[in-house]
Amino acid sequence: MLSDIRVIELSAPETMMAGRILADLGADVIVVEPPGGAPGRRLDPFLGDTPGIERSLTWHALNRGKRGITLDLAQDDGRVLLADLGRSAALVLEAAQGCASEPRIAVSFPHTSVRCRITPFLSTGAKRDYQASDLIVTAATGVPGITGHPDRPPLFYPVPQSIMEAGAEAAIASLAALAARDADGRGQDIEVPARLAGMMSALSVPIVVPAGNPGLQRTPARQQLAGISLPGIYACQDGYVLISLAFGQAFGPMTQRLMRWAVEQGCLEARLGALDWPTVPQQVEKGSLGAADIQAAVDGIRALCAKHTKADFGAAARRLGLLAAPLMDMQDIDQSLQYRERGLWSSPVTLGPDGPAVRDPARFAQFSNYTIDVARPAPTLSQHTAEILASELGLSSLEIQALFVHGII
Amino acid sequence: MSGPLAGLHVLDMGWVMVGPVTGRYLADLGAEVVKLESARRVDPLRTLGPFKDGKPGLERSISYHNLNAGKRSLTVDIKDPRGREAILRLVDWADVVIESFSPGVLEGLQLDYPRIAARNPRIIMVSTSLLGQTGPHARGTSGVGTMGAAMSGASLLLGWPDHPPCGTYGPWTDSVAPRFIVPSVLAALHRRRSTGEGCHIDVAQAEAGIQFLSPAWYQYAANGTVPQRRGHAGSPLKAPEGLYRCSGKDRWIAIDASAVDTWQRFRLVVGDSLRDPGFDTLIGRLRRRQALDDAINTWTAPQDANALERRLQAAGVPAHVVSSAHDLAHDPDLTGDHYRTINDPVVGDAVIEGPRFRLDRTPTRETRRGPRIGEHTHEILRDICGYDSDAIATLEAAGILK
Numbered sequence: 026m027l028s029d030i031r032v033i034e035l036s037a038p039e040t041m042m043a044g045r046i047l048a049d050l051g052a053d054v055i056v057v058e059p060p061g062g063a064p065g066r067r068l069d070p071f072l073g074d075t076p077g078i079e080r081s082l083t084w085h086a087l088n089r090g091k092r093g094i095t096l097d098l099a100q101d102d103g104r105v106l107l108a109d110l111g112r113s114a115a116l117v118l119e120a121a122q123g124c125a126s127e128p129r130i131a132v133s134f135p136h137t138s139v140r141c142r143i144t145p146f147l148s149t150g151a152k153r154d155y156q157a158s159d160l161i162v163t164a165a166t167g168v169p170g171i172t173g174h175p176d177r178p179p180l181f182y183p184v185p186q187s188i189m190e191a192g193a194e195a196a197i198a199s200l201a202a203l204a205a206r207d208a209d210g211r212g213q214d215i216e217v218p219a220r221l222a223g224m225m226s227a228l229s230v231p232i233v234v235p236a237g238n239p240g241l242q243r244t245p246a247r248q249q250l251a252g253i254s255l256p257g258i259y260a261c262q263d264g265y266v267l268i269s270l271a272f273g274q275a276f277g278p279m280t281q282r283l284m285r286w287a288v289e290q291g292c293l294e295a296r297l298g299a300l301d302w303p304t305v306p307q308q309v310e311k312g313s314l315g316a317a318d319i320q321a322a323v324d325g326i327r328a329l330c331a332k333h334t335k336a337d338f339g340a341a342a343r344r345l346g347l348l349a350a351p352l353m354d355m356q357d358i359d360q361s362l363q364y365r366e367r368g369l370w371s372s373p374v375t376l377g378p379d380g381p382a383v384r385d386p387a388r389f390a391q392f393s394n395y396t397i398d399v400a401r402p403a404p405t406l407s408q409h410t411a412e413i414l415a416s417e418l419g420l421s422s423l424e425i426q427a428l429f430v431h432g433i434i
Numbered sequence: 435m436s437g438p439l440a441g442l443h444v445l446d447m448g449w450v451m452v453g454p455v456t457g458r459y460l461a462d463l464g465a466e467v468v469k470l471e472s473a474r475r476v477d478p479l480r481t482l483g484p485f486k487d488g489k490p491g492l493e494r495s496i497s498y499h500n501l502n503a504g505k506r507s508l509t510v511d512i513k514d515p516r517g518r519e520a521i522l523r524l525v526d527w528a529d530v531v532i533e534s535f536s537p538g539v540l541e542g543l544q545l546d547y548p549r550i551a552a553r554n555p556r557i558i559m560v561s562t563s564l565l566g567q568t569g570p571h572a573r574g575t576s577g578v579g580t581m582g583a584a585m586s587g588a589s590l591l592l593g594w595p596d597h598p599p600c601g602t603y604g605p606w607t608d609s610v611a612p613r614f615i616v617p618s619v620l621a622a623l624h625r626r627r628s629t630g631e632g633c634h635i636d637v638a639q640a641e642a643g644i645q646f647l648s649p650a651w652y653q654y655a656a657n658g659t660v661p662q663r664r665g666h667a668g669s670p671l672k673a674p675e676g677l678y679r680c681s682g683k684d685r686w687i688a689i690d691a692s693a694v695d696t697w698q699r700f701r702l703v704v705g706d707s708l709r710d711p712g713f714d715t716l717i718g719r720l721r722r723r724q725a726l727d728d729a730i731n732t733w734t735a736p737q738d739a740n741a742l743e744r745r746l747q748a749a750g751v752p753a754h755v756v757s758s759a760h761d762l763a764h765d766p767d768l769t770g771d772h773y774r775t776i777n778d779p780v781v782g783d784a785v786i787e788g789p790r791f792r793l794d795r796t797p798t799r800e801t802r803r804g805p806r807i808g809e810h811t812h813e814i815l816r817d818i819c820g821y822d823s824d825a826i827a828t829l830e831a832a833g834i835l836k
Contacts, residue, residue: 026621026622026624026625027621027624027625029628030624042645046614046617047617050617050618050621051621068649069669069671070649070652070653070657070659072656072657073656073657074657082649082652082653082656082657083649083652085652085656086648086649086651086652087648087649146767147767147768147770147771147772149770149771150766150767150768150770150771150772151765151766151767151770152747152766152767154747155747155752155754156696156747156750156751156752157752157754158690158752160667160668160669160675160676160688160690160752161688161690161752161753161754162754163688164677164686164687164688164754164755164756164757165754165755165757165765165767166757167757167758167759167761167762168603169667169756170686170756170757170758170759170761171603171758171759172592172600172602172603173592173593173594173600174594174597174600175684177594177665178667178677178679178686179667179677179686179756180592180593180594180600180665180667181667182588182591182592182647183591183650183661183662183663183664184591184646184647184649184650184661185649186646189645189646190613190646193610193613193614193617193645193646194613194790194791195791196613196617197459197613197616197617197620197791198791198793200616200617200620200621200624201438201439201463201620201793201796202438202793202795202796203620203624204438204439204463204620204623204624205438205793205795205796207624207627208438211795213793213794213795213796214794214795215791215792215793215794216791216792216794217790217791217792218790218791220767221772221790221791222790222791224762224787224790225455225609225613225790226603226606226609226610227603227762228451228497228603228604228605228608228609229482229483229484229496229497229500230603230759230762231759231762231763231768231773231787232484232496232497232500232785232786232787233483233484233759233763234759234760234762234763234764235496235763235773235784235785236483236484236485236486236487236488236496236784236785237486237487237488238483238484238485238487238488239488240758240759240760241758241759243684245600245601257580257601258589258598258599258600258601260598264590265589265590265598265599266584267580267581267583267584267589267601269577269578269580269581271578273478273481274475274476275475275478276478276578279577339571342575343571343574343575344574346574346576348577348578348581349577349581350577350580350581350584350585351584351585352584352589352590352599352601353584353585353586353587353590354587354590354660354661354662355587355650355651355653355654355655355660355661356654356660357587358586358587358644358651359654359655362569362570362571363565363569363570363571363572364569364641366568366569366570367565367566367568367569367572367638367641368568369638369641369644376652376656380656381656383652383655383656384655385648385651386641386644386645386648386651388641389614389618389637389641389642389645390614390615390618390635390636390637391566391567391568391635391636391637392618392622392633392634392635392636393547393633393634393635394631394633395622395625395633
């Protein structure tokens with residue numbers, strides 16, 4: 026769909042997801058790295074837990090489908106070659122290396138190019154001089170502050186998230202600017218502050234206090250009824266399942282069906298299964314239901330979960346229409362019939378010169394007349410430099426060798 | 435200059451979060467967005483807080499404004515053939531249709547993609563649900579984004595190794611899925627400008643979530659390791675990196691001072707307690723991580739988190755408080771240029787979020803309030819669907835416009 030769009034990605038951890046999404050949608054994405062390799066190549070985990078410039082699995086995951094060249098942008102030749110290559114690019118992706126206020130790389134691109142830059146904080150804001158990393162930006166999004174237990178430190182994902190949020194947001198902003206370019210042929214500058222992107226996953230947290238409400242406490246069970254906490258996650262035979270006890274018109278009937286199933290399974294008194302669950306909060310308020318009843322229902326759900334597996338529970342959730350799902354790990358995802366038959370997986374992608382080939386969960390969308398596939402594995406360091414300098418910029422073999430001798434490529 | 439999508443028409447039939455957020459992106463970019471609602475079956479987002487001043491009410495949800503800013507609202511009963519006809523007239527007008535019904539529902543209403551495309555072949559239609567429209571488990575799976583988080587592998591990754599998983603804060607895939615839907619729509623629009631082709635885009639929210647965890651997938655697929663919840667915020671490959679306790683209840687600061695230059699700067703700020711030569715090298719710090727973290731915690735514990743953040747950043751050390759809802763509300767980084775004050779007839783002034791990026795030449799549209807239920811029904815039926823006032827009165831009398 027984007028086959029006429031060339032993207033130059035000055036690789037940084039924050040740009041990788043942006044370039045990946047655009048490549049998945051058909052763009053020709055050329056990653057530009059310094060001769061020593063992009064910082065993304067030093068992100069763990071590593072293939073076989075052995076580090077190496079071709080072994081970062083984060084790099085492989087976020088750069089497959091792109092071509093790669095090296096250029097030393099600290100040298101005049103590197104910047105001139107980038108400017109030359111930029112003449113063919115609709116979009117240039119880059120990220121501030123340190124803080125939002127630092128200047129852009131001194132390379133000028135045509136006025137027809139869109140230039141998208143990811144910064145940690147707003148370049149116009151009070152924190153424009155702040156140094157950052159994924160941990161720092163994620164801390165500032167509001168997500169960890171509300172994730173986990175009140176008696177323990179805030180929780181972060183073991184997979185960096187701010188680079189994902191910022192990259193995906195940059196893909197949106199870039200495509201928006203490309204839409205304007207389709208209309209009038211002109212490019213523009215874009216800024217994507219990673220913090221703002223990451224705040225999306227804080228959902229309503231940023232607007233709670235300004236709306237005149239008290240702050241939020243970090244707790245895994247945010248719902249309370251008659252003073253009883255309603256857990257959201259329950260242990261089952263082989264792992265955990267998520268169950269939302271929701272009430273009201275839209276989701277209350279799902280709770281009703283869960284309670285009925287618990288009765289059928291001998292885990293809950295028939296009397297509790299027969300309650301009108303969509304209106305239970307109102308019944309508690311009126312006093313017709315008390316803490317003991319709610320506790321008995323929670324205990325019943327706990328017993329119900331303990332006698333089933335994740336797979337049983339998933340099947341029951343589909344059959345009965347429950348607000349419940351198994352907590353899947355990567356092995357479950359690998360084995361899921363649903364993901365496989367729907368076609369989530371790409372054809373296998375090779376991980377580096379000697380690495381194995383793995384399936385990639387590439388197809389984030391199924392189109393009626395386009396198929397996302399992984400055209401090529403992530404580039405090895407400088408894999409396409411000679412090819413692109415020769416075919417795109419017309420450099421001779423001698424000139425390319427000279428660039429290498431001088432450490433420019 | 436108007437927004438980059440000025441002139442684009444969007445029919446947003448989504449509810450709660452994923453569909454509406456997708457619509458809000460397009461509205462911010464200049465598109466005209468009509469949101470289909472029902473007063474009989476109210477968008478659950480209207481029943482979810484935060485409410486202005488903590489007082490619940492269907493027109494008081496600030497979350498609703500935050501996700502539906504700048505849209506117009508139409509209430510019409512799409513199960514009634516006359517209501518369906520009104521929707522088809524909107525389909526004639528629309529460039530993009532967004533829907534997040536349970537898979538199969540629109541087919542039952544004869545408003546699925548083949549019928550929509552027969553009416554308007556240039557349309558770009560988005561269907562989004564937890565597991566998508568196809569596959570053996572797609573039908574029968576409907577629900578909320580916490581379930582999407584569970585099925586994408588996210589919920590299990592959040593927690594402490596000695597404790598059951600905590601799961602995500604809220605319906606995590608609701609925030610992730612739009613990041614894959616909007617680029618898909620914009621790419622399809624780009625293609626349509628040259629080929630005229632429309633398309634159907636089917637996004638499974640759980641599959642979108644997997645994208646943000648793809649390094650964990652590769653870890654499993656390549657190394658055979660099933661990633662588990664880790665608890666500790668910092669990387670085991672960096673020291674010091676993590677969270678440190680500050681003064682006050684539940685106050686924490688994130689510090690990343692593992693790299694050689696930031697470590698030197700950090701050590702200068704902290705002073706005596708980090709002078710131990712055992713901390714000179716990275717290997718020394720990794721081996722003595724507990725002693726290092728204890729020393730840093732002793733230093734941070736009596737300090738105010740916000741003041742410490744400023745002090746460390748002034749010294750060039752990457753640091754930030756772990757922002758709470760209060761911190762986000764008052765952070766000068768955000769109050770300056772991110773939050774927008776809207777004015778609404780019901781809630782008065784209220785603060786919602788602005789767009790998350792800046793386009794310097796084609797700015798996003800000024801942030802407006804969300805609509806009240808069915809606020810624009812008459813004008814939409816008249817101006818877009820082409821009904822005259824008698825026809826609208828007939829629909830109204832038949833009880834279809836609720």
